[in-house]
Amino acid sequence: METLEFNVYRYFLVLTEQMSLFQKAESEKEKIMYDFFETLHSNKKVVRVIGKKKSILYLTQKYDNNIFLCKYAKEKPMKKFQEGENDIESIVETNFPYIYMFFDLKRQLILIQNKSSVFEKVEYAKNSIGSFFQKTTDIHGYNFTIDELTYEQAFWECISGVDGVYELTFDLKSPNLFGGILKTNEFLKKIKEIYNSTETQNKYKNEKGSLSVRKDEVEDTVKYITGGGGRWKIKARKNRSRKTFKSSENVKKISMANNLEVDPDITYRNIKEIIEQVDELLGDINNDKKNN
Numbered sequence: 001m002e003t004l005e006f007n008v009y010r011y012f013l014v015l016t017e018q019m020s021l022f023q024k025a026e027s028e029k030e031k032i033m034y035d036f037f038e039t040l041h042s043n044k045k046v047v048r049v050i051g052k053k054k055s056i057l058y059l060t061q062k063y064d065n066n067i068f069l070c071k072y073a074k075e076k077p078m079k080k081f082q083e084g085e086n087d088i089e090s091i092v093e094t095n096f097p098y099i100y101m102f103f104d105l106k107r108q109l110i111l112i113q114n115k116s117s118v119f120e121k122v123e124y125a126k127n128s129i130g131s132f133f134q135k136t137t138d139i140h141g142y143n144f145t146i147d148e149l150t151y152e153q154a155f156w157e158c159i160s161g162v163d164g165v166y167e168l169t170f171d172l173k174s175p176n177l178f179g180g181i182l183k184t185n186e187f188l189k190k191i192k193e194i195y196n197s198t199e200t201q202n203k204y205k206n207e208k209g210s211l212s213v214r215k216d217e218v219e220d221t222v223k224y225i226t227g228g229g230g231r232w233k234i235k236a237r238k239n240r241s242r243k244t245f246k247s248s249e250n251v252k253k254i255s256m257a258n259n260l261e262v263d264p265d266i267t268y269r270n271i272k273e274i275i276e277q278v279d280e281l282l283g284d285i286n287n288d289k290k291n292n
Contacts, residue, residue: 002258004100006111007122007251008149008278010228011133013142014174014198032140033105036133037068050131056096057132060261063268066106067275069260072129073098074118099125100260102271107279109228110146111254111271123248143198145173149278152226154250155234156215162236162243164209170202170221172230184224199230209237227279252278 013029037059040046045058053075061069073096081088097118102111112125119125130146137144159165174188174197188200202221204211225232225247234245254274260267 003255004258004260005114006100006102006254006256007114007126008254009110009112009126009146009251010149011108011110011130012145012147012173012229013137014145015196016141016143016198028140029142030105032137032142033108034065036136037062037103037105040068040070048132048135050128050135054096055128055132058098060100061264061267063264063271066104067268067271068103068105069267069271070101070103071098072101072125072132074128101129102275104275107275109149109275109279111275114253145198147173147225147228147230148248148251149228150226150247150250150252152222155222155226155232155247158234158236158245159213162234162238163240164237165211165213165234166206166209166237166242167233167235168204168211168213168218169233170218170225170230171232172200172202172221172224174198174200184221184229254278 013032015029036046040057040059041062045056048055048057055075056073058071058073059068060071063069076095076097078093078095079090080093081090083089099113099115099118101113103109110129112122112129114122119128126146130144133144172184172188222232224230232247236243236245256267256270256274
């Protein structure tokens, strides 16, 4: 049976308003997404106009209060040629090709189908769905961001596999989901309180390629990023040439049989198991009272 490939992402809602609203907004941001999906459940679809073209999110299946399967379609005009009385005639038809997406609201995960006939690159699909939800979160004073879940080991293999490091950059989303799990989250919370920043960048450089990257110093930050909390980039020397390595090159992927709508119970069991395996940082947090 044909399989469908999905890339795994985590979305963040990052406050953009003044700090006087911080505590109130922190308690409200979960509700924004739950309310959106309640509306989607009632109306079956939500339509947005992005760049003069329609994007439509259809609800395919609600499995529980957290996990949803959707179809995401983007308007794509198609020129067709047909027989005319005296010559070939061209007509433009509106097509809505779609991809599947799984949403897990508790974990703030989006699994986006990799389907090049709809979006040439899955990155384009990620950006499109980000713009789609930004129209909802803007109203509440939030920026909607999406970043990849990546493999932590890929970072350490990169560090150990190069001859020298010139530059290491961490781009970190402001604190959101990880609570007291990681120290980096608490550090970013303080930065947010002082500067009202939506993203923080830490950059370390050594022009001679002798940057020291100690695991005990950066491991927590790497876990934060690979859990979907940002991005890392390494500029290094390997085999006498300079190379750049990025976390986005190591996005987590999952595969599922192309029968998602045949038996919802089987799909639900499969996707729950897959999500718990791929989201190593948060464990089994969906096994709580919000599931039912």
